[in-house]
Amino acid sequence: xxxxxxxxxxxxxxxxxxxxxxxxxxxxxxxxxxxxxxxxxxxxxxxxxxxxxxxxxxxxxxxxxxxxxxxxxxxxxxxxxxxxxxxxxxxxxxxxxxxxxxxxxxxxxxxxxxxxxxxxxxxxxxxxxxxxxxxxxxxxxxxxx
Amino acid sequence: xxxxxxxxxxxxxxxxxxxxxxxxxxxxxxxxxxxxxxxxxxxxxxxxxxxxxxxxxxxxxxxxxxxxxxxxxxxxxxxxxxxxxxxxxxxxxxxxxxxxxxxxxxxxxxxxxxxxxxxxxxxxxxxxxxxxxxxxxxxxxxxxxxxxxxxxxxxxxxxxxxxxxxxxxxxxxxxxxxxxxxxxxxxxxxxxxxxxxxxxxxxxxxxxxxxxxxxxxxxxxxxxxxxxxxxxxxxxxxxxxxxxxxxxxxxxxxxxxxxxxxxxxxxxxxxxxxxxxxxxxxxxxxxxxxxxxxxxxxxxxxxxxxxxxxxxxxxxxxxxxxxxxxxxxxxxxxxxxxxxx
Numbered sequence: 392x393x394x395x396x397x398x399x400x401x402x403x404x405x406x407x408x409x410x411x412x413x414x415x416x417x418x419x420x421x422x423x424x425x426x427x428x429x430x431x432x433x434x435x436x437x438x439x440x441x442x443x444x445x446x447x448x449x450x451x452x453x454x455x456x457x458x459x460x461x462x463x464x465x466x467x468x469x470x471x472x473x474x475x476x477x478x479x480x481x482x483x484x485x486x487x488x489x490x491x492x493x494x495x496x497x498x499x500x501x502x503x504x505x506x507x508x509x510x511x512x513x514x515x516x517x518x519x520x521x522x523x524x525x526x527x528x529x530x531x532x533x534x535x536x
Numbered sequence: 537x538x539x540x541x542x543x544x545x546x547x548x549x550x551x552x553x554x555x556x557x558x559x560x561x562x563x564x565x566x567x568x569x570x571x572x573x574x575x576x577x578x579x580x581x582x583x584x585x586x587x588x589x590x591x592x593x594x595x596x597x598x599x600x601x602x603x604x605x606x607x608x609x610x611x612x613x614x615x616x617x618x619x620x621x622x623x624x625x626x627x628x629x630x631x632x633x634x635x636x637x638x639x640x641x642x643x644x645x646x647x648x649x650x651x652x653x654x655x656x657x658x659x660x661x662x663x664x665x666x667x668x669x670x671x672x673x674x675x676x677x678x679x680x681x682x683x684x685x686x687x688x689x690x691x692x693x694x695x696x697x698x699x700x701x702x703x704x705x706x707x708x709x710x711x712x713x714x715x716x717x718x719x720x721x722x723x724x725x726x727x728x729x730x731x732x733x734x735x736x737x738x739x740x741x742x743x744x745x746x747x748x749x750x751x752x753x754x755x756x757x758x759x760x761x762x763x764x765x766x767x768x769x770x771x772x773x774x775x776x777x778x779x780x781x782x783x784x785x786x787x788x789x790x791x792x793x794x795x796x797x798x799x800x801x802x803x804x805x806x807x808x809x810x811x812x813x814x815x816x817x818x819x820x821x822x823x824x825x826x827x828x829x830x831x832x833x834x835x836x837x838x839x840x841x842x843x844x845x846x847x848x849x850x851x852x853x854x855x856x857x858x859x860x861x862x863x864x865x866x867x868x869x870x871x872x873x874x875x876x877x
Contacts, residue, residue, distance in 0.1 A: 392728060392730070392744055392747070392783075392787060394730065394744075394783075399730040399731065399732075400730075400732075402782065402783075403737065403740040403775075403779065406740065406775050406779050408696040408697065408813075410693075410695055410696060411696075415693070463689050463691075464689075466689060468689065469688070469689050469692075471691070472691025472693070473691070473692075473693060473694075479691055480691065485691070488689070488691045489690065491689070492687040492689040493687045493690070495688075496688060496689070497682075497687075499586065499587040499588070513686070513687075513690065
């Protein structure tokens with residue numbers, strides 16, 4: 392074929408419809424904001440019920456995780472996320488979904504080599520680099536304090 | 537005996553007959569424009585199986601059984617079954633036809649598998665090595681997502697260039713005697729890789745291969761696009777089709793718009809079925825060819841169809857290792873069997 396990869400890449404770019412970035416950003420902003428608002432409301436509720444400040448925050452995170460896990464298991468979460476995009480991906484909901492969905496998917500390969508082994512195939516990198524960075528942060532904090 | 541001409545076209549001098557064919561799909565495919573072409577529809581994507589891989593096997597086996605029924609043949613009468621699918625080690629084929637106990641040659645051509653198995657079956661039948669051959673392939677949306685992309689319940693967004701893997705299987709039974717549509721010529725394509733690294737844009741990765749195969753076949757046979765009722769590509773979708781038409785025009789001076797169709801644009805309703813750039817997967821072209829096309833050839837509503845099945849030869853790991861997506865296209869010339877060449 393008498394066409395360079397560079398020329399073809401240009402052709403492909405022209406022929407491919409772009410993602411609707413503006414609409415996606417707006418939807419992500421609104422849905423992400425809504426999840427945070429729900430978090431705030433839950434925090435208020437837990438404090439009103441007598442929870443300590445720190446406990447209330449922890450309870451909010453836990454509630455969102457459980458809620459996501461249930462919605463993922465019911466096959467509802469991905470339908471919301473299809474529209475919400477980064478709105479559901481960035482908050483803790485995205486992390487919970489990334490753990491629950493492979494755990495469900497690979498259950499057909501058994502509880503050990505399926506569910507347990509594959510559970511962190513998407514969220515694993517977040518844990519690995521999250522832990523590594525927090526260790527590094529801790530080290531520099533100790534060094535320059 | 538087969539006769540090789542030009543750069544790669546093989547004319548089958550005793551063109552094999554397609555004795556029977558069948559298409560199996562699920563309710564998603566039955567909601568599309570080709571609903572009437574499905575031989576059997578599973579209302580549930582699990583097809584009554586416990587896993588997605590088993591579900592695809594059920595679809596695959598069902599398509600082969602029904603194609604044999606359509607040809608009024610028993611599995612013992614098949615000299616060779618050529619089958620393949622997208623799953624690792626062609627799992628759906630093996631487990632789908634295990635019980636039929638036919639001589640099996642597993643074939644991998646990604647989404648070009650229907651064209652590839654038809655082409656191989658055609659050549660082997662024409663040569664006399666095989667009296668009756670079966671050609672089959674399948675794909676399953678959920679099994680393909682699990683193997684190549686993300687878990688089904690993962691909340692992600694699909695880019696507009698992405699295509700929807702068909703949950704379908706198609707099979708055809710090819711023989712030497714009888715009446716029906718015939719395989720008159722085949723063309724085994726070469727790998728074309730124009731450096732597309734976006735595995736969510738398969739149409740773009742496969743368009744150059746489709747272009748070279750179609751142009752090569754037309755050049756070898758000294759024919760023009762208007763000599764065909766249809767030049768059908770496998771699963772280029774919206775983006776790949778655009779690129780194919782542009783490449784054929786700019787690289788070979790060929791204008792195929794008036795006779796071109798793409799299986800990826802035929803299986804689903806692009807507006808209402810949320811499939812973005814169209815359908816893909818082995819089952820896509822299998823469903824269109826084994827259903828829609830072969831029926832129209834039998835009814836003489838189509839007489840000559842050049843079917844170029846397209847495949848993206850990537851693996852689950854190759855994009856992660858920075859490799860581009862190699863494309864391939866194999867072609868078969870299907871006719872109504874009236875012997876016009």
